[in-house]
Amino acid sequence: MKRPVVWLAGAxxxxxxxxxxxxxxxxxxxxxxxxxxxFAVSLNLLLSYTGLLSFGHALYFGVGAxxxxxxxxxxQGIPILVAVLLxxxxxxxxxxxxxxxxxxxxxxxxxxxxxxxxxxMFVLCSKFRxxxxxxxxxxxxxxxxxxxxxxxxxxxxxxxxxxFFAVGLACLGILAMWFFTKTPxxxxxxxxxxxxxxxxxxxxxxxxxxxxxFCFSGFFAGLAGAVYAxxxxxxxxxxxxxxxxxxxxxxxxxxxxxxTFFGPILGSxxxxxxEEVTQAYPELALMISGVIFILVVMFLPGGxxxxxxxxxxxxRKRAYxxxxxxxxA
Amino acid sequence: xxxLQTKGxxxxxxxxxxxxxxxxxxxxxxxxxxxxxxxxxxxxxFNVITGTYRPTGGQVVFKGQDxxxxxxxxxARKGLGRSFQITSTFEKQTVFQNIRMGVMSRRGIRFDxxxxxxxxxxxxxxxxxILAGIGLVAERDVLACELSYGKHRALEVSMALxxxxxxxxxxxxxxxxxxxxxxxxxxxxxxxxxxxxxxxxEHDMDVVFSLADRITVLYYGAILASGTPDVIRDDQRVxxxxxxxxxxxxxx
Numbered sequence: 274m275k276r277p278v279v280w281l282a283g284a285x286x287x288x289x290x291x292x293x294x295x296x297x298x299x300x301x302x303x304x305x306x307x308x309x310x311x312f313a314v315s316l317n318l319l320l321s322y323t324g325l326l327s328f329g330h331a332l333y334f335g336v337g338a339x340x341x342x343x344x345x346x347x348x349q350g351i352p353i354l355v356a357v358l359l360x361x362x363x364x365x366x367x368x369x370x371x372x373x374x375x376x377x378x379x380x381x382x383x384x385x386x387x388x389x390x391x392x393x394m395f396v397l398c399s400k401f402r403x404x405x406x407x408x409x410x411x412x413x414x415x416x417x418x419x420x421x422x423x424x425x426x427x428x429x430x431x432x433x434x435x436x437f438f439a440v441g442l443a444c445l446g447i448l449a450m451w452f453f454t455k456t457p458x459x460x461x462x463x464x465x466x467x468x469x470x471x472x473x474x475x476x477x478x479x480x481x482x483x484x485x486x487f488c489f490s491g492f493f494a495g496l497a498g499a500v501y502a503x504x505x506x507x508x509x510x511x512x513x514x515x516x517x518x519x520x521x522x523x524x525x526x527x528x529x530x531x532x533t534f535f536g537p538i539l540g541s542x543x544x545x546x547x548e549e550v551t552q553a554y555p556e557l558a559l560m561i562s563g564v565i566f567i568l569v570v571m572f573l574p575g576g577x578x579x580x581x582x583x584x585x586x587x588x589r590k591r592a593y594x595x596x597x598x599x600x601x602a
Numbered sequence: 603x604x605x606l607q608t609k610g611x612x613x614x615x616x617x618x619x620x621x622x623x624x625x626x627x628x629x630x631x632x633x634x635x636x637x638x639x640x641x642x643x644x645x646x647x648f649n650v651i652t653g654t655y656r657p658t659g660g661q662v663v664f665k666g667q668d669x670x671x672x673x674x675x676x677x678a679r680k681g682l683g684r685s686f687q688i689t690s691t692f693e694k695q696t697v698f699q700n701i702r703m704g705v706m707s708r709r710g711i712r713f714d715x716x717x718x719x720x721x722x723x724x725x726x727x728x729x730x731x732i733l734a735g736i737g738l739v740a741e742r743d744v745l746a747c748e749l750s751y752g753k754h755r756a757l758e759v760s761m762a763l764x765x766x767x768x769x770x771x772x773x774x775x776x777x778x779x780x781x782x783x784x785x786x787x788x789x790x791x792x793x794x795x796x797x798x799x800x801x802x803x804e805h806d807m808d809v810v811f812s813l814a815d816r817i818t819v820l821y822y823g824a825i826l827a828s829g830t831p832d833v834i835r836d837d838q839r840v841x842x843x844x845x846x847x848x849x850x851x852x853x854x
Contacts, residue, residue, distance in 0.1 A: 457706050457722070458715040464703055467692040474652070475765060476678030476707040485713065 288440055297432035304436055306545050307443035308501050313522035313529075313537035314447050315493035320523075321532045322454060323486055324466030326384045329391025331518035333364040333491040337498025338513040339398065340364070342411040345502075353417050353429065357442070357499040364495020365488045372484035379469075388516075395514040410509025429503060439500050446493045451534055453489065462486055524562070528569050530576025539578050603630045604663075605769050605799045606651070611660035612823075613643075613650050620646045622823040623660065628769070634801045635814035639844065643823040644803040645687060648773050652684045653677045665768065678707065683767030687774045687803075689758045693747035697738050697757060700746055702729045704764025736760045736790060752783030756790055763794050770795060772802040776809050788812055819843065 292300045316330045340360030344351060371390060378386055398405045405411065419438055420426035427434040453459050461482050464472045473479050502508045512518070521544070522537065529540020544562065551558040573580065606628040613621040620643045628634045636644050650657040656671035663669070669677060692700050705728045706712070706719070719725065733739050736756060741749060746757060759775050775791060776784045788809055791800075804810050810817065811831050818828040819840050827837045834840055 452718070453715055455718045455720065456715040457711045457717070457719045458713055460699065460703065460706070460719050461712065463695065464692050467694050468690055471686075471690050471692065471761070472703070473674045474678055474684055475703055475761070476675050477703075477712055478675050482713070485715075 285444075288444070292433045292436045300432045300436045302545065302549065304432075304439040304504050306542055307439040308497050308504065309522065309525065309541040309545060310538040311443040311446045311500070312494055312497035313525040313541050314450055314534070315490045315497065316522045317526050317531075317534070317537045318450055318453075318462075318486065318490045318493075320526055321534075322459070322462050322466060323483065325379070327387040327519070328384050328516070328523075329387035329389070329394075329519055330490075330494055330522060331514050331516065332387075332391045332394045333367060333494035334498035334501070334518055335394060335398065335510075335514035336364040336367050336491075337361055337495025338502040338508045339405060339411070339498075340495065341499035341502035342414065342508040343404070345416060346411060346414040349415075350417070353419050353438075353503065356417075357496065357503065360499035360502075361492050361496035364498065365492035367495075368487040368489075368491030369484065372487045375487060376480045376483045388519075391514070391516065391519055395510055395516070398510045398514055405510070408510065410507060410512070412507040412509075414506070416503055416506065435504055439504060442496060442500055446496050447538070450489075450493060454534060458482065458485070524566060526576075528566065528576060530578035533576070533578050536576045536578040540576065543577055604628060605630050605665060606801065607663040608647075608651065609661040609663065611647070611650060611657050611662065613646055613655065613657045613659070620823050621650070621657070624820070624823070624825055626818060626825065627828075628799060628801055629816075631797065631799055632815045633795065633813055634799075635810045635817045636801065636803045636820055637805075637807075637810055637817060638820035638826075641822075642820040644820055645773060646823075647820065648684070648771060648803060652682060652771060678765060678767075681768035682771065683762040683765050683769070684771040685759050685762035685773055685775060687777055689754055691746040691754065691757055691761060694745060696743045696745055697749070698729060698733065698742045700757060700761060701732050701764050702726075704761055705729045705732065708765045732760065732764055735794065752779055752786065755779060755783070756787060759787065759791060760794070763798075767798075769799045769801065772800065772804075774803055774805060776804065776806055784809060 291303055295303075312330070312334055315333075316327060319325045319327050319330075337360045340363040341356055344356040344359060345353075348356070375383065375386060399407055401407075416429050418426045418428050419434065427438070429435045429438055454462070461472060461477050464477075465479055465482060469479055472482075498513055501513065505512070522541070525540035525544055526537045527540070528543055529538065530536025547562055547565065548558060551561055569576065573583065575583070604627050606626070608624055608626045611621055611624040611626070612619070624643075624647060626636075626647070636647065638644055646655075649655050651662055653669075653672050653674040653676070661668060661670050664677070664680060664682060667680070669680065672680075692703065702719070702725060705725050709725065711722070711725070730739075730742075733742055738753065738757065738760075741753060746754060749757060755775065755777075759772060762770050762772060772791070776787050779787060784806060791813060800813075802813070804813075814831060816829065817831055817834040819826040819834060819837075821843045826843055827834060827840050829837075
């Protein structure tokens with residue numbers, strides 16, 4: 274129990290120091306990382322823990338983002354945290370509404386169905402101009418400060434403040450999901466991934482459990498979307514509902530390490546770093562990330578997070594072989 | 603008293619009739635074996651009883667309640683546990699985690715996401731007791747897929763029992779085992795099902811005669827004979843049905 278506490282305290286201290294050590298540019302990069310990581314971990318709950326590949330997770334991200342944009346535009350004076358939580362709840366609700374259909378299918382059929390729902394929402398939001406602003410999206414609302422009346426008031430347009438807002442929410446969300454995987458229901462979730470039939474015959478309700486997982490995953494994807502909206506002060510179909518928004522966290526999971534909890538966070542960081550490095554050559558960026566993706570899938574199927582273990586195994590093997598050769602000689 | 607009773611149970615797959623009005627009776631506390639040549643409908647009978655398929659005709663009565671066509675998870679909660687002919691465990695999880703799933707279900711811990719499962723001392727203790735009972739303590743933290751075949755099968759059978767069911771149904775518990783493994787599994791089943799009601803499908807006649815108090819012979823989807831092992835052994839119709847089946851004739 275002692276060691277994790279030390280780790281956690283260390284990580285929190287580093288996170289708290291970042292905005293004061295780095296400039297606003299890199300602080301903003303960390304905000305994007307927080308959003309991406311939260312989003313990727315919520316998708317990973319489906320992919321690595323329930324064994325379901327979703328091609329439409331942007332649906333929840335988009336609902337959260339549009340929810341926050343609409344609430345902040347039309348309900349002036351609402352506390353920012355309430356707005357963000359309501360948006361995340363809206364995404365969870367979408368998960369609940371779709372779950373009667375989603376729980377019925379598995380494997381490829383599930384993937385295709387999520388793709389269809391994701392694209393459906395994209396088209397709906399493009400066409401429903403009166404509410405969503407169509408292609409232009411929603412922008413220009415005034416984001417209220419993060420405030421407790423009489424105690425403090427933080428202007429979220431300040432990089433430092435939005436940083437703590439985004440990173441704080443992302444940490445809480447990721448921690449909640451991590452805890453979820455450790456609970457009895459988390460065990461049921463993992464067991465559904467491994468053998469749905471057996472879970473059924475042991476007396477667990479597979480369908481209802483999956484529905485709860487969809488809500489849960491949708492909630493945190495929506496939370497990420499809402500933070501995105503607050504951070505960018507702009508929500509458009511291209512930015513939050515496009516199919517690439519669904520693929521981005523999928524890439525992060527595969528590059529970071531599928532089947533692990535923290536891999537997607539590492540993957541999000543690596544992809545963002547790559548994007549920054551190749552920023553000067555935008556036409557090359559996609560190609561480079563594509564090549565890296567292929568290389569990881571082919572040569573490091575466990576993702577970047579498995580790199581250390583692979584290196585250690587290789588080193589041990591080398592040492593063993595050297596010893597064997599010496600004893601032979 | 604009958605724990606399980608089927609009344610005129612019949613089933614067909616897209617026109618292929620597999621069960622023709624089966625009246626099976628399983629009494630409280632007995633160890634009941636269902637035998638029959640290949641294709642007699644033994645596994646189908648198992649599947650319509652345990653909720654895999656809804657039977658196309660007839661009734662399943664479990665503990666006095668009509669449970670025909672009830673979903674597997676509902677039957678499991680009513681106290682019916684089953685194992686599978688093809689080993690069906692959580693292969694990427696440890697033996698401990700496999701059994702713990704049964705223990706959690708037994709205690710009704712299902713939609714619980716505000717406590718850590720590792721912190722539930724009662725569940726952990728009970729799981730470890732079961733592991734001790736089935737002799738897999740040394741394999742506690744081994745992944746199920748890394749177990750030897752015999753031990754993996756033993757885990758399969760133990761999972762059916764881990765929910766503490768009133769009736770346990772074992773589908774060919776010793777399928778594919780070596781002689782030594784079969785012997786060990788028979789001893790394990792004997793020990794674990796003491797005082798419990800058990801129904802099993804089995805091909806190995808040595809296993810059947812060392813475990814069963816009563817035997818039902820299924821032949822082309824209907825019950826040919828039902829009775830104590832001695833009665834079945836001497837039944838001429840059973841002998842005729844099995845004529846030419848080396849394994850069976852050998853057992854007599």
